[in-house]
Amino acid sequence: MSHEQNDEALLALLPWYLSGQLETAEKAQVEALLARSESARDELETLRSLAQAVRAEEAEHSRQHPVPSELGWARLQRSLAQSATVAKPRRDWWRPSLAAAAALIVALQIGILARPTSLESDWRLQSGGAVQQLTGGYRVQVRFVDHAQWQHVRALLLDLDGVLVDGPSALGVMQVYVPANRRFADAQAMLNYVQQQSVVQYAALLGQGR
Amino acid sequence: MTEATDEQLLQRIAGGDQAALRVFYERFHGAVYQFSLRTLNNAADAADVLNLVMLEVWQKAGSFAGQSQVRTWLFSITRNKSVDLLRRKRPSEPFDEAVLEADAEDHCEHFAGLQLKQQGAQVRHCLDKLKDSHRQVVYLTFFEDMAYPDIAEVMSIPLGTVKTRMLHAKQQLLQCLGRLLRMDA
Structure with missing residues (x-):
């Protein structure tokens, strides 16, 4: 590395020299550069002004957006209590198993629910090959609590007579088709019921079929 | 309990100690919330992320390997949760592409x-x-x-990329703030 390249590399470390976050060897190299280079000293002063301006604004921004301290803790406690209603795994093994189980559920549903295609259909089950079209009903986005396991998802689907049409995403979000029937007076009633389930973190109506 | 180190708190949390989680929450919730807010620009979303991050701490404290600082590990979780939420809310806009870049000359x-x-x-x-x-x-x-190796870990990017991003950010900020900084000087 030439002297110029070396100096460029050291100049790139100035922000962390300024914040006192360089290791001893790097700090010594930067200080040697500052001792011999006026332009490096100018650069440091410019950075110092910039850092002061940024720090002041970030501090003000933080003051204007206070942290939801007690509310946040109360919410976390509710989430912990909610998650305690299901078995609490100590390792994060459920997500792949949930994804695999979800895929299995989709596959089973495709086999069980295969029906002739309807021209009035609104939604389709996702699959690699056969496509199941579903008529009417509601399309609901559901996020399950982090501790949820696939049997909880399956139990809710059975309860709703629902079908998993997409997901879970990395955040555990799924799209579920719920058929319109006499059980729920309307979409809101259905949504309220889903939201009340202990394994559901949130639910939102994405669409309503004909 | 409040005297415990970050690592000791995580050990207790891994054992299911909610009192330790409370201390951990008090110690870090501000930093988690504010960092998430810088990514999401939405207080409600940042509060969601804070909740998700602390839940993950509760669930995964035992998986902390101790190869980095607790704060670095926590910021990494926070960034990932924030970016996930951003992608979910703006699926058509890849992270980072939504913000103006081409108009630096007009700043x-x-x-x-x-x-x-x-x-x-x-x-x-x-x-x-x-x-x-x-x-x-x-x-x-x-x-x-935060030291640049820690930033690289939080953001899952190479060390050189941290420096490059800082360089570009500095140039853009100086261009935008040039007049202001000269007035202060």
Whole structure:
């Protein structure tokens, strides 16, 4: 590395020299550069002004957006209590198993629910090959609590007579088709019921079929 | 309990100690919330992320390997949760592409045209113009006093990329704030 390249590399470390976050060897190299280079000293002063301006604004921004301290803790406690209603795994093994189980559920549903295609259909089950079209009903986005396991998802689907049409995403979000029937007076009633389930973190109506 | 180190708290949390989680929450919830807010620009979303992050701490404290600082590990979780939420809310806009980049040349004119009266508002305007990932590097460097190897770990990027992003962010901020900084000098 030439002297110029070396100096460029050291100049790139100035922000962390300024914040006192360089290791001893790097700090010594930067200080040697500052001792011999006026332009490096100018650069440091410019950075110092910039850092002061940024720090002041970030501090003000933080003051204007206070942290939801007690509310946040109360919410976390509710989430912990909610998650305690299901078995609490100590390792994060459920997500792949949930994804695999979800895929299995989709596959089973495709086999069980295969029906002739309807021209009035609104939604389709996702699959690699056969496509199941579903008529009417509601399309609901559901996020399950982090501790949820696939049997909880399956139990809710059975309860709703629902079908998993997409997901879970990395955040555990799924799209579920719920058929319109006499059980729920309307979409809101259905949504309220889903939201009340202990394994559901949130639910939102994405669409309503004909 | 409040005297416990971050690592000791995580050990207790891994054992199911909610009192330790409370201390951990008190120690870090501000930093988690504010960092998430810098990514999401939405207080409600940042509060959601804070909840998700602390839940993950509760669930995964036992998986902390101790190869990095607890704070670095926590910021990494926070960034991932924030980016996941951002992608979920704006699926058609890849992270980082949503923020203006091409109009850097216009910053000073636009900035002057706004006739912002307060210095803080001017700085905020310029910070908001940065790409998300550049703003995060600036925030972690100047506000969280985080070393660049830790920033690389939080953001899952090479060390060189941290320096490059800081360089670009600095150039863009200086261009945007040039007049202001010269007035202060």
